[in-house]
Amino acid sequence: MRGAGNELTLGPNLFNWAPETWRDFYFRIADEAPLAVVYLGETICSKRVPLFRDHYAAVTERLRAAGKTVVHSTLGETASRVDRRLVSDVCGVTDDLVEANDSSATFHLRGRPHCIGPLMNVYNEETLRFLAGKGAQNICLPIELPFTSIGVLCAAARTENVTIEVQVFGRQSLALSARCYHARAHGRTKDTCLFVCENDPDGLVLSTLERKPFLVANGVQTLSYEYLNLAQEIPALKAAGVSRYRLSPHSCDMVQVATIFRGVLVGVLSAEETLASLQEMPLDAPFSNGFHHGRPGYGWTAPTGAVSH
Amino acid sequence: MNDHAAPRRPELVCPAGTPASLRTAVDAGADAVYCGLQNATNARNFPGLNFTPDELRRSVDYAHTRRAKVLLAVNTFPPAGQFQLWKDAIGIAASVGADAIIVADIGVACYAAREYPQLRLHLSVQAGASSPEAIRFYCEEFDVRRVVLPRILTVAEIADIHRQIPCEIEAFVFGNIGMMAEGRCSLTNYVTGVSTNMDGVCSPAAAVRYDEEADGTLTTRLGSFVIDRYGCGENGGYPTICKGRYSCAAQPEPYYAFEEPRSLNLSALLPDLMRAGVTALKIEGRQRSRAYVKSVVAAFRRAVDDIMAGRQAALTDLIALTEGHKETQGAFQSKSWR
Numbered sequence: 001m002r003g004a005g006n007e008l009t010l011g012p013n014l015f016n017w018a019p020e021t022w023r024d025f026y027f028r029i030a031d032e033a034p035l036a037v038v039y040l041g042e043t044i045c046s047k048r049v050p051l052f053r054d055h056y057a058a059v060t061e062r063l064r065a066a067g068k069t070v071v072h073s074t075l076g077e078t079a080s081r082v083d084r085r086l087v088s089d090v091c092g093v094t095d096d097l098v099e100a101n102d103s104s105a106t107f108h109l110r111g112r113p114h115c116i117g118p119l120m121n122v123y124n125e126e127t128l129r130f131l132a133g134k135g136a137q138n139i140c141l142p143i144e145l146p147f148t149s150i151g152v153l154c155a156a157a158r159t160e161n162v163t164i165e166v167q168v169f170g171r172q173s174l175a176l177s178a179r180c181y182h183a184r185a186h187g188r189t190k191d192t193c194l195f196v197c198e199n200d201p202d203g204l205v206l207s208t209l210e211r212k213p214f215l216v217a218n219g220v221q222t223l224s225y226e227y228l229n230l231a232q233e234i235p236a237l238k239a240a241g242v243s244r245y246r247l248s249p250h251s252c253d254m255v256q257v258a259t260i261f262r263g264v265l266v267g268v269l270s271a272e273e274t275l276a277s278l279q280e281m282p283l284d285a286p287f288s289n290g291f292h293h294g295r296p297g298y299g300w301t302a303p304t305g306a307v308s309h
Numbered sequence: 310m311n312d313h314a315a316p317r318r319p320e321l322v323c324p325a326g327t328p329a330s331l332r333t334a335v336d337a338g339a340d341a342v343y344c345g346l347q348n349a350t351n352a353r354n355f356p357g358l359n360f361t362p363d364e365l366r367r368s369v370d371y372a373h374t375r376r377a378k379v380l381l382a383v384n385t386f387p388p389a390g391q392f393q394l395w396k397d398a399i400g401i402a403a404s405v406g407a408d409a410i411i412v413a414d415i416g417v418a419c420y421a422a423r424e425y426p427q428l429r430l431h432l433s434v435q436a437g438a439s440s441p442e443a444i445r446f447y448c449e450e451f452d453v454r455r456v457v458l459p460r461i462l463t464v465a466e467i468a469d470i471h472r473q474i475p476c477e478i479e480a481f482v483f484g485n486i487g488m489m490a491e492g493r494c495s496l497t498n499y500v501t502g503v504s505t506n507m508d509g510v511c512s513p514a515a516a517v518r519y520d521e522e523a524d525g526t527l528t529t530r531l532g533s534f535v536i537d538r539y540g541c542g543e544n545g546g547y548p549t550i551c552k553g554r555y556s557c558a559a560q561p562e563p564y565y566a567f568e569e570p571r572s573l574n575l576s577a578l579l580p581d582l583m584r585a586g587v588t589a590l591k592i593e594g595r596q597r598s599r600a601y602v603k604s605v606v607a608a609f610r611r612a613v614d615d616i617m618a619g620r621q622a623a624l625t626d627l628i629a630l631t632e633g634h635k636e637t638q639g640a641f642q643s644k645s646w647r
Contacts, residue, residue: 076493077437077439077490077493078439078440078442078443079439079440079461079462079466080466083440084440084441084442087440087442088442102437102440103436103438103442103443103447104442104443107442107443107446108442110446110450119493121413121415121506122415123386123388123389123414123416123506123507124386124387124388124389124390124414124416125392125416126387126392126415126416126417126419126420127414127415127416127419128416130415130416130419131415142495142506143495144495144498144499144504144506144507145388146388148390149389149390152389153389156389172495172499174494174496174499175489175490175494175495175496175551176489176490177461177488177489177490177567178439178459178461178490178640178646178647179488179567179640179646179647180647181567183647184566184567185557185559185560185564185566186559189644189645189647190647191645191647196559204557204558204559205557205558206555206556206557206566207555207556207557208534208536208553208555209528209535209537209554209563210535211556212534212535214555215496215550215555217557217566222496290502291495291498291499294502296499296500296501296502296532297498297500297502298499299502
């Protein structure tokens with residue numbers, strides 16, 4: 001499982017896509033995207049799972065056949081009986097590794113090899129060492145950790161034989177709640193939602209009273225409006241010892257995104273060329289990289305070091 | 310695992326932002342007070358709040374003399390490379406004789422359990438442990454003795470959890486209600502560059518701005534983002550992102566996308582919570598004044614004593630102390646809140 005490093009990965013899809021869209025997205029990823037690892041599964045809302053369940057085995061098989069490692073991700077927040085059963089079922093998988101996104105998953109997974117997802121709070125060496133002792137092999141760090149802390153964690157990870165993964169593309173998870181904000185926006189509740197989140201393939205944009213786009217609702221999750229883009233930071237992350245670079249799925253052409261990031265990762269594209277290519281893509285929001293630089297998360301530091309926002 | 314037939318007398322756990330507030334809470338009838346040190350090791354790291362080690366020592370003496378307990382919150386997440394500050398905080402808690410420390414981070418819990426096995430561990434709400442499996446993970450790995458439950462569960466779900474865990478349950482009953490799962494919210498950091506998890510600050514005052522227009526309209530901002538706007542004479546709240554007004558494609562008119570600014574008040578549900586197996590009732594508000602602490606603690610002291618004596622509890626005056634004079638039972642009463 002432990003890769004040679006410099007692996008490009010695809011995080012779990014955070015949104016509620018139509019079942020056929022979901023299936024076809026992953027079929028194309030399997031066939032065309034230069035990815036080493038694909039994380040599958042529902043991390044936001046247990047109510048969505050039956051929607052794509054029928055396609056899950058076929059997608060898993062297609063990804064495996066294409067030489068991609070499949071890892072099954074668990075829910076970020078586990079409270080109801082349905083949530084708990086889902087986490088228990090996913091953790092029961094033995095063919096592939098499972099990625100834990102809350103401590104009810106680590107309850108099931110401790111003692112055997114597994115991965116730790118970015119919704120678990122791994123902020124420091126002590127936490128990393130404890131989880132490594134329980135079987136964690138790969139840890140995707142929380143999005144708000146600045147580069148200085150990432151470097152310290154990479155050093156600790158090396159002595160524990162754990163790989164470190166960092167999200168480098170896509171809207172960033174900023175908060176989870178028990179309340180569904182998609183349902184609330186439509187005057188419904190989580191129990192009566194009628195799956196209204198299906199209308200927003202990249203989430204529902206919330207704007208301030210000045211009509212400035214600010215946040216994005218995705219069920220119980222709140223995301224950044226901006227798309228994280230750490231293409232220009234990848235050389236520094238490589239030097240620090242990060243092994244895996246995670247793209248978070250969106251409705252844009254993720255094969256193209258993966259191809260561009262693959263280019264910078266293997267060194268055939270410069271950071272500037274990568275940035276230029278990504279800026280040509282028809283995304284619905286600007287890029288951000290603030291957390292990485294220890295600044296407000298929505299902010300953007302250009303390659304020259306100039307700060308915008 | 311726990312017998313939950315008859316309600317036990319619950320412990321009333323009260324906020325102490327300063328040594329003076331701690332004495333006030335103890336004198337008003339608190340069974341336990343919780344507080345933090347003057348640094349990033351606790352989740353209310355505000356200017357002018359919290360305790361020096363020496364103040365903590367004297368406060369523990371004051372409380373113990375009056376049979377009250379002191380719980381030290383060490384409930385933030387140390388960023389890599391800065392763990393020593395959290396080790397020091399745990400060492401101070403042990404040396405001054407704190408009755409327990411309240412922790413959230415796995416590394417902090419692991420360190421405390423390893424180095425200070427006699428020190429009682431409570432799991433902070435910041436750990437976001439909302440299922441029996443999550444809670445049992447912390448109990449089994451670190452011998453956690455009490456969990457502070459996230460404010461996202463119904464009373465029926467709390468009762469269900471109680472039957473499946475080997476530790477005590479502490480639940481919030483009054484005060485500010487955060488909309489996001491605690492310990493998993495980076496909204497403040499996204500806007501201000503200061504992290505709730507790592508720095509212990511939500512909506513820092515240094516980033517707050519109030520702009521008053523000529524017509525009396527008041528606009529509240531956090532960093533460069535407008536959080537809310539109030540007409541002349543309207544009761545405006547402190548700007549926190551999860552209580553702001555926003556618009557979206559489904560709601561073109563600005564609305565409270567997450568929650569309205571109002572406070573949690575579960576006083577009417579106290580008997581239900583006690584029957585559900587909650588053995589510690591927590592009042593939020595380390596940032597509040599001594600007068601506030603005195604009123605709320607005294608009111609809940611009377612209410613708990615009334616319920617234990619089989620009398621009807623009277624708590625109508627608490628509404629005056631809630632945010633914007635508006636209150637909610639949040640997630641606790643029914644699932645329709647979600």
